[in-house]
Amino acid sequence: MFHKEKSIQLKNSASALYNNLSVLRIAPRRLTYFTVVHANVVNMVSTSWDGLNYSHRQLQSKEPNVATSTSLIMQAAFCALPSRDLLVVSSQKGIQMYESDGSIMVYWHALDTPEAPTAHAVFARGISAVSDNYICVGVSSGAVLVFDIPSKGSNITLSEVLEEHKEAITDIASECSGSQECLANLVTADDGGNMCVWKSGEEFQLLNKIPGLDITCSSVKLWKGTVLAGYGTGQIRLYEAVTGILHAEVNAHARWIYSLDIAPFSGLLLSAAEDSFVRVWHLAITPETNSVEIAHLHNECVTDTQICGAKFCDGDGYAFAVTGYDLSEIIRYVQS
Amino acid sequence: MSTRTLPLLFINLGGEMLYILDQRLRAQNIPADKAKKVSTVPAWIEEDRKRVMNDIITTMFNKKFLEELFKPQELYSKKALRTVFDRLAHASIMRLNQASMDKLYDLMTMAFKYQVLLCPRPKDILLVSFNHMDAIKDFVKDTPSILSQVDETYQQLIEMYTPLSNGEFQLIRQTLLIFFQDMHIRVSIFLKDKVQNSNGRFVLPTNGPVPRGTQIPGLIRIFSCSGEELTRLQFNNGGNYSSALREGSFEMFGNRITKLGTNMYSVSRPVETHMSGTSKSSAQHTKVNSAPNPLAKEELNLLARLMGGLEVQKPGSTDTGFRVNLFATDEEEEEALISRPNELSYGVISIQATKDQQANAELTKIMGEFTESGDPSSSASSKGDDLLAMMDGL
Structure with missing residues (x-):
């Protein structure tokens, strides 16, 4: 169903971090941007759709005011808002927001870090744009920071802090079907597998809490009012967001899942794990009748690689990209 | 991290x-x-x-x-x-x-x-x-x-x-x-x-036992709103897995089950x-x-403290x-x-322990505690000097 295409070489190998691959399509310029985190560097590659041009950029996690600190990066993710695209980088020290091509840093938010390290590590992880003008970023304390993003310029403000989680945030996702009918449009997940379902607005409204089973939910997606969650046990679970009803449970992988992605137009679901497998599934959800179907379509084994990032390259799921720990390339697969 | x-x-x-x-x-x-x-x-x-x-x-x-x-x-x-x-x-x-x-x-x-x-x-x-x-x-x-x-x-x-x-x-x-x-x-x-x-x-096997708490991949279950299981589907997991081994002992004694970390030589x-x-x-x-x-100095101070021990x-x-x-x-x-x-x-x-006042004080303190249980082969009085010299000579 899918076949391997030419790989994209990276300047550095990928670190073992959840959701360690982000993809942004710039349709007017026929370009795709990819980012992969390597320790304290974000590797960025811009590729032309004809596959002829590649350009690389590296971003260091540096606090703008204090030239003396570099810190390990936890995640880099593109956030596509209707008015602008930003690249958000979360690290041990704080949150950086760049123009999507990585050229200019437009905002910096420092985390409260204790002077001497404490038993609990401090970091930001879990990044998602939601609604017209918000970017949410999770923190190791369990807090979720909501930033209000103006349609242009650098006047970004921290508008709200959501404090419902007690464990470190792992991932955040917003409704990606484009449907305005879905009441819930944001889901946040944590290290204990707990999830909170939100409705965004001037004040974010907590709609539901889905309790965890004491195993990390490492990657989460929200599609057609259904929460898709990947866990450390290798399971994928599908919950109705607002009620928390469990619709489906899949014994999907033999090791920790590191990444889930959904192609919103076709309902293809991608799951990737430390077991070196990437699997493609097909989802059919009819909210009106509460019907959920999930079928397995395809396996790809990236031999001897613990996969840490996997993303579709387009909304139909025509192609997807994969990277793994210690791997200095992005492997691409395209539908045959 | x-x-x-x-x-x-x-x-x-x-x-x-x-x-x-x-x-x-x-x-x-x-x-x-x-x-x-x-x-x-x-x-x-x-x-x-x-x-x-x-x-x-x-x-x-x-x-x-x-x-x-x-x-x-x-x-x-x-x-x-x-x-x-x-x-x-x-x-x-x-x-x-x-x-x-x-x-x-x-x-x-x-x-x-x-x-x-x-x-x-x-x-x-x-x-x-x-x-x-x-x-x-x-x-x-x-x-x-x-x-x-x-x-x-x-x-x-x-x-x-x-x-x-x-x-x-x-x-x-x-x-x-x-x-x-x-x-x-x-x-x-x-x-x-x-x-x-x-x-x-390293070779990552796609066979053998799955980790404890993980099920062998290959099963999809669909539930009704009331929690009843509606359908069960199997899929090909592409590997050859077996069920998890029993849990190793997290106490001072007992079988760890995993062989990782045992002597292979x-x-x-x-x-x-x-x-x-x-x-x-x-x-x-x-x-x-x-x-x-840029954190090198801080790190070296920590190291000097560690090495003091x-x-x-x-x-x-x-x-x-x-x-x-x-x-x-x-x-x-x-x-x-x-x-x-x-x-x-x-x-x-190279650690300039003697040049760093703070690290020096810390080291001297540690070494002070050290002399009590000091090595009998070297005299207690020269011990401190030796250690500092050693730090500089690294």
């Missing part, structure tokens, strides 16, 4: 070091007349082997040293940690030259990288550590004073780590994987066992390395390492100092030193 990583890194690397040294010391434990013919390395007697093992383990589990180690902190750079192990390897009468030390460190790090990468669940890193601790206890089982020192650390490990959540263990594991990132040194014992490929990457399976990292990734490796680290014997006079060779012959060792790719060489870092 995780501030709880350093104790596990130190204990597991230390455990691997002890396995290798024990194997080499036993291998060189041959009658003196025979030894003269094949090597200039003087023969070891069983008593020397025990002394070296005891000295290193005593140093490793020094109370003051471990107190510093167990404080929450970020990991050191590769160079700083290498310096700690250089000192530790020379905590007894045994001497290793540069090539042998490089080889020892490569073997230790690749062995632990393998264990971290392969451990079925992040939490199993603790079982790997317990396998090392069990073996260390066995090394000193005839010396009650050292044994109780090791037991104390064992207790501390259990208290600190068993309450941690899966997510926290995964963060520790991810921190360790960043530390070992881009290291692809080929190790002959792994190549022979077919667990490492010729490009230096024996006299019939000697220590060897192929010193060829894949060229591309070694270059990257250096690039990361040579990036200026590391008791090191003065190099013995020629008749008491024993040299251990990690290679089959002396010629091979010399050749390895010359042919070692530059990017794989570990630079030596």
Whole structure:
């Protein structure tokens, strides 16, 4: 169903971090941007759709005011808002927001870090744009920071802090079907597998809490009012967001899942794990009748690689990209 | 990332070091007349082997040293940690030259990288550590004073780590994987066992038991709104998995179930390395390492504090100092030193302990506490000066 295409070489190998691959399509310029985190560097590659041009950029996690600190990066993710695209980088020290091509840093938010390290590590992880003008970023304390993003310029403000989680945030996702009918449009997940379902607005409204089973939910997606969650046990679970009803449970992988992605137009679901497998599934959800179907379509084994990032390259799921720990390339697969 | 990583890194690397040294010391434990013919390395007697093992383990589990180690902190750079192990390897009468030390460190790090990468669940890193601790206890089982020192650390490990959540263990594991990132040194014992490929990457099996708490992939279940199971679908998982093994013991005693972290060397399976990292990734490796680290000074102060707890014997006079060779012959060792790719060489870092007031005060304090239980072979009064001089001479 899918076949391997030419790989994209990276300047550095990928670190073992959840959701360690982000993809942004710039349709007017026929370009795709990819980012992969390597320790304290974000590797960025811009590729032309004809596959002829590649350009690389590296971003260091540096606090703008204090030239003396570099810190390990936890995640880099593109956030596509209707008015602008930003690249958000979360690290041990704080949150950086760049123009999507990585050229200019437009905002910096420092985390409260204790002077001497404490038993609990401090970091930001879990990044998602939601609604017209918000970017949410999770923190190791369990807090979720909501930033209000103006349609242009650098006047970004921290508008709200959501404090419902007690464990470190792992991932955040917003409704990606484009449907305005879905009441819930944001889901946040944590290290204990707990999830909170939100409705965004001037004040974010907590709609539901889905309790965890004491195993990390490492990657989460929200599609057609259904929460898709990947866990450390290798399971994928599908919950109705607002009620928390469990619709489906899949014994999907033999090791920790590191990444889930959904192609919103076709309902293809991608799951990737430390077991070196990437699997493609097909989802059919009819909210009106509460019907959920999930079928397995395809396996790809990236031999001897613990996969840490996997993303579709387009909304139909025509192609997807994969990277793994210690791997200095992005492997691409395209539908045959 | 995780501030709880350093104790596990130190204990597991230390455990691997002890396995290798024990194997080499036993291998060189041959009658003196025979030894003269094949090597200039003087023969070891069983008593020397025990002394070296005891000295290193005593140093490793020094109370003051471990107190510093167990404080929450970020990991050191590769160079700083290498310096700690250089000192530790020379905590007894045994001497290793540069090539042998490089080889020892490569073997230790690749062995632990393998264990971290392969451990079925992040939490199993603790079982790997317990396998090392069990073996260390066995090394000193005839010396009650050292044994109780090791037991104390064992207790501390259990208290600190068993309450941690899966997510926290995964963060520790991810921190360790960043530390070992881009290291692809080929190790002959792994190549022979077919667990490492010729490009230096480890083999990840897609068969065998799944981790505890994980089901064999292949089942989809759909539920109704009331929670009834509506359908069950099977799919091909592309591997050949079996059900999970039983849980290993997270107590001081018991079967750890996992073999990761146990001693893989024996006299019939000697220590060897192929010193060829894949060229591309070694270059990257250096690039990361040579990036200026603005935290270096802070780190060196921490290191100086740590090293303050590391008791090191003065190099013995020629008749008491024993040299251990990690290679089959002396010629091979010399050749390895010359042919070692530059990017794989570990630079030596210099700590100006005497010049740093704060570190100096701290060191003096530690050494003050040190003299009480001081090494009888060196006089208590000169001990402090020796240690400071040693720091400067690193």
